[in-house]
Structure formats: C-alpha cells, structure tokens
Amino acid sequence: MSVAIGRYVCQVDDVPLGEGRAITLDGRRIAVFRAAGGWFALDAICPHRGGPLADGIVCDSAVICPLHERRFDLATGSGLTTDDAVVAHAVELQGERVFITLAAEQRAAA
C-alpha cells in the first residue's frame, strides 16, 4: 500500500527523456531518472567510488555509472555487475508533478 507522503521534486519536463538529474532530500543525494519505462529514483552516489549516478547512461532497466561503468537496476538499486547496490526510492507522478518518497519514509509508513 503506498501512502502518498511523497515530496515534490520537479516537473516532468525538468528531466529530459532518458536522462537523470540529482536532488538533495534530507541531506541525501538522490538521482531521479526519466527512463523509457517510467520514472525511478536511486541514491545518487555510486558505492564504488562515489560516481554521480544521475550522470550515467540510462537504459530500459538500468543506469551505468559514468566513472567506471558499474550498473544498477533502476527499480531495485541492486548492482548488476557487482555486489554493490544503492537504495531505490519510490517515485509518483501527479499530472506534471514528480514526487519522491524515500525508502526510509516508506518503511516508516509501512
């Protein structure tokens, strides 16, 4: 059950299709992706050496870190090339507006 406690982060048009952009929420850097298959949000810092995941190449189901090309599943954050993983957060659209619920908030609400 999703509880709508999402926070507004941007308008749909603020992120070009197929790209990502970062935002800080609760002191935490979050990468928001507008992939062909929908919107996703992950922790923005690559666990390998801190690469900015929002700058990565986005494909249908994953993002590729721009520094050393580790890949992370957009939906779950799990590493596809290594065991590293990032946290995935929930994204909801309300018309043209994009909202994010951090994983921690989701757990708290559950």
Add this chain to the structure above:
Amino acid sequence: MSHGVVIVGGGIAGQAVCEALRERDADVAITLICGERSAPYDRVRLSEILVSGEDPQTLQLRPPEWYEDNGVELLVGRTVTWVDAERGALGLDDVDELAFDRLVLATGSQPLMPPIPGIDLAGVHPFRDPADCDAIRVAAAQGGVRRAAVIGGGLLGLEAARGIAAQGCAVTVVHLLDRLMERQLDAGASALLAPALLGLDIDVEFERSTQQIIGPERAHGLRFSDGSELLADLVVVSIGIRPETELARTMGVVCDRGIIVDDAMCTSLPNVLAVGECAQHRGVVYGLVAPIHDQARVAAATLTTQRAPVGGPTDGAPGALYLGSVPSAKLKVAGIDLVCAGDAAGDLEAVVSDAATGVYRKLTVRDGRVVGTVLLGDTRGSEALVAAVRAGDPVDNPLQALADASLAGPADLPDTAQICDCNGVCKGDLVAAVSEGGCATPREVMAVTRAGTGCGSCRPAVKEIVAAATGGLSDEPTYLCPCRKQTREQLAAEIRDAGMQSVSEVAATCGTGRDCGTCKPALAYLVSEVCANQHREERDARFINDRVHANIQRDGTFSVVPRMYGGVTTPDELRRIADVADKYEVPMVKVTGGQRLDLLGVRKQDLPAIWRDLGMPSGHAYAKAVRTVKTCVGTDFCRFGLGDAVGLGIEMEKLWEGLHTPHKVKSGVSGCPRNCAEATVKDIGCVAVEGGWQVRAGGAAGGNVREADILATVETRAEALRIATTFLQYYRENADYKERTYDFIPRIGLETVREIVLGEDSGAALRERLRIAKAATADPWLERDDPYHPRQFEDLDAPEPVLAGPPAGGER
C-alpha cells in the same frame, strides 16, 4: 530412544555444523536453536548492508524450506538457559525442556564494550547484528549527526567507518595504536592504508585512548586520555569480541577466553562439542568465518564417527582432526583492495612497495616456507599467494614468487586452492561443478557450490575460473551490440538501408540500445557517421561528457579545455583564461600534454557561463573526436626547420575540428625529423623532411606505444594535408567503436589502407564525404545560448524543492 544432536546458536557456525552433519548423516535428528529473532544469516555481509541499506532479510543463509527439506528442527528467538549434560537435557527460556544425545555449542561472541563512563549513552553502538547496522545507518544518513567516531581501527572498525562515510556523514576512526589493523598488517602496509581511507573521506586519529564518552543525555563526543576531545554524535565501538561462554561455564565446561576444545572439537564434557567464535582451540579464538567451516567439518565427523561419547582426542577416521587455521582476511571496503593471510613478519621478507600508487605487496618466509602475505592496492595473484600460505609451500625466491603470482590468473591455480573463504570452496569444486555438475554459467556454479555468496570478494575469480572451465573465453567477433550479437557492419548496413536517423529508431528496429545500454554511445556515433551528421541527436544515448561537452572527473566535476589551434595562443586568450579561472574559482589550471590549457574541477552548472566568458571554441578533450594537433615551431623560428609545422598543424586542426571519430584522434606536425611534436607516435602525424612531407598514421605513445606507419612521402604541404584528411575519413567510416588507429591499421593491413586512401577515386569519394560531414558540425559550446534542454546543465536543487504533503486529491 535417540534424541539426536542439538546445536545451540544459529550463527554461521551453527548453520555450518548443521549442514556438515546432515551431509554425513541423513537420519540423525538435528535441532538448531537460534537466540536471535531470525534464522541463520550471513553476519559478514552486514558491512555491505551498512553501505547499501538493503533489507537484512536478504542475508538469510538458507530459505525457510531448506530446514524443512533437510529435516532440521529450527527454533528461532529461543534462548537456552540451562543444560544438564549428564542427563542430556536442556531448558529453553520458557518452561520447555529438550532432550539430546550430543550438544554442540555455537554460541559465538559478543562485541567487547569497554567499561568507560558514557558507554551506555544513546548514540553509542556496537556493530554486530542487523539492529546495530540499522541504528548506525539511520543515524548517519539522517543529517543530524555532525560527525561520527569509530573507536577501533581494525577490519570491522574500518568497514563500519566506510558504511558511515557512504551515508555522507563525516567520520573519524580513533585508534589506540599508531597503525591500523595491526593484527593483520605490518607497519609498511598500515602506513599506506590511512591515506587510502582519507581518499574515501574517512579520517584517522592514532594513539587515542578513549577515556569517556561525553553526554549527558546522548553521545556528543569523546574525551581521550591526553585530555583532548573529539566531537561525535554517533559513536561506534569496535574494539574486539568476547566469546560467549556463559552457558558453557554454568554447565561445568572448562573455559579460558573461549570454550576449550581439542582437535576433535570436543569440550571437557564427553557429549558436548563447541564450534565457531565461542571456541578456543590450541589457545586461539578465531574471529573469522573460514576457520568455522574447517571446524564444522571436523565436528560433523566427530559426531558421526565417534558413536559412543568418549571425549578426549577422537578415535574417529584419520583426517577428521582440526589442526588450526591460517587466518586470512579481506577488507570489504569499496575502493581499497586489501588481502592478508598468515604472519605479516617472517625471518625473510620480500616487499614491493610504491607509496605513490598505494601499492604494497609482501611475502613472508620462515624456514624456507611461505608463512604470510599482505597485498594492498594490487591484489593480483592473491588466491595463489594465500593458498601458498595455507599450504606452507617451500619458496626459494620470494620476490620472484610475488612477481609470478601477479601474472598468474585464477585459472592457473591448483585445484586445492581455496577461492571462496566464506564458504570454504576450492577451485576443484568449481571446476567439478562445470565438468560433472553440468553448470554452464558463473551464476549456476555459485548457486551449486555457494562460492561467492558470502562477502562476494571472490566473485571475479569464480567468474574467471568458470569461464576457463567452460571455454567461455573463445574468440568472438567484435560486436557493437554484444547482447544481440550485431557487428558494426551489420548495423551500419541496416541504418543505411532503412534510412534510420536516430538511436531510438535503431533500438526499435534492431533491438539494440535497449536493455543493456552499453552500445548506445557506439550507436550514437554510428548513426551520426552514416548520416553525415544530419542525424537526429538524442542526448540520452551519449556519455555524460558528450551531453555537457566537458570531461567528467573523479569527483563529478568537469574539465574545460578550449581549442588552441596547433598549440598557439595569444596574450588576449591567456588573459581571458586567467580571468575565467579567477572568476569561477577553478581549482587547477594545467598545461596539458596536448599543448593547451585545461581548467579542472569546474561545476557542471558553471559550464555555459565559462564558455561564454572564454569565447573560445571547444577543444573536444572530452569526446571521441579530433583532439589536438600538436606542433613544433618549425620554419617559423627554428634554425633546423624544413617545413611550416605550425601552419600545417593549424590548417589540419581547423579542417578537422568538430568531427567525431570512433576513438579519439591525436595528431602532430613536426618541422623536421628531430620530431619535437612527437608526430611519429600520433594517430595522424606529418613530419617535414628534405624535399617534402612524410604522412604517417597509426602511432601512439599512451598505454600502447607504436610507431606510426608511413602512408606516403609527398612534396607539398597541400598534398600532405589531403592524404592525412583522406585517412581520417577512412578511419571514421571503418573502425570499430573505441578502436584507436594503432589497432585499426594492423587489423585492416597497411597495404589495403594505402590502396584506398591513396587511390584517386576512392580518395576523392572519402574527401567528399568528409566535406559533407564537416559542413554539418558546429561548436558544441555554442549550446551555452541554445541548450539541448532548458535544464541541461542543472540539477533539480535550484529552485529549492517545495515541501508538499499529499498533493491535492492525492490521497490514495
């Protein structure tokens, strides 16, 4: 009536005994009692979870069905409160009583908490179980914590610090001694470890004896014995473990630091064994997983062969004795490669060390046998070296052995070499899973053998061994799209035939560029090349460098390299560069190896304004494109000059500027064979010689060094320019993505290249296509005024995000 075996403690040790015992005896009744509120889980991977925040549920060693399938009675969240070993009965936290024939104590250990004032304050945590992990992570991620302190610079402390730093929280490791991980490392390796940690934003303070944790309500800092203080709102204590012996002592089992066991893993009571971190064998308590598996196998042998409880040294099958383990450890901190085993000191030591690169490799020898190894920064050959330490292999020349190991891959290892320390899996087991078990992929092999399912650090080795065993590394053509196995030629033909103009069209038609995404930049180049730059640009298919026209740096900032044709600049340009550097507080201005200036450490959002202020075109230093044309002063000033190197160089750079290429193209023009512009080691180079110009291609002096081949020697500068240009287009049309000219020419063959490039018709056609492609290029830095997307260079932080609760009508 038989009551079977009861195992007290469901940690890695309890589970390992359970599995080893079941493997030897399908029938014996087994009960596993877990004091914690979950079935056995992989404690080692808590370090990983601290970083990722993943659900600890994923750490379960076995799914619930396993216990049912294997006839193991699992009691979760129950504590054994008393044991009457003589009677074969024990009591659980409630009234239940349980009978047993044999008992295995696998009660593990507790984190050591020093009895100092403030240790009980809120905000002070050990790092041992999922609850600790969660508490530390939440505190570190929340932002309320200004700084965290980790007391203890051992393996676990450093992993905790890394987990905290990964949440973006400042962290300091305070260590009692003057060097880190002193149990495993020598001074040399420790000295390199601290700077490496600093690189991960982990501070280290040495020789700090914590006397008090400052309160009053919750932790606010540490006070050290020298009176100094450190601010810390989160304190993680990681100074060691205390074997859990309480139950054993009340049962009358002899204990020292841990529960004393013999070589059969038997305690002082005939029907009681002990395994894992609670056990003390020949004076040693191991705080590691690998020994647990060795011990569990012996315990299972003892339980099955020694039918009648006799106690004392086993009369079981030979080989079923535990003789101790060689401790080995890997630091599970992303970005720091560290493996060590055995003794860090010996009577003979071979060390290879390079402080500049943070590499330290050491092999220690005693009485002619390998007794230890420390590998930091470069862990190549660690499996072979650790195997040599375990086996105590004889060695004549340890320095040579170190060097050899770095060349040997896992595939060269003996079958007995242990690859997965967490689950005790040897290379032979992996190979057997392929040859006898019918596994075809690393994933299947890992599922069957459980290798790589612990800390995961052995996965690359597992993959390599499986690839060798399955013959998976056979020669394949170079696929532009490895997923759909399509080559550049196939795709180029389809693009041409169907008149496709964008990556997304190719994706839709050919299925490439979708799920895996690796091929997107290659497709983007291919589409632009086939369409002579009249394609439909889709930025999402480009690497970040090509989306913002600057080169991404290790810290996520960018570098700006404006074009300086032929390496020639003017006082006015230099003044503008200086002004920009001042105005935007550029951290470094550097003269590059390509004869121009680099502004490094620029923020993405500053890029458009910097380009505007510079008023210079892009140097394409970030792209697979024509880079610099280095020149020497040639006839302009040099007393040896035979040709106008500066003139030709500038002409080349202006003619080629803005053209993208399969890989970067670096050029040079030298005014005489002294070759001051290094033109003979460039992708394309011209060298003035007596009576004309030599035109060369396919050179490099980077990771590969190759002297460029001579395409032709011609009389005039115009001819030289024409041939060089023709070659450029030939390379643009025919090379595989990421294939430099030094690989391209040998692949095609110099004769073929010459034939086509120098051929009159073929050459003219190539030049015509280059002219068309060039006509459609523009300086990408002009996007400062006309960006691809209004917010191309911005993140979402500006303007400040609005906090909006449930949006109107959004209550679902």
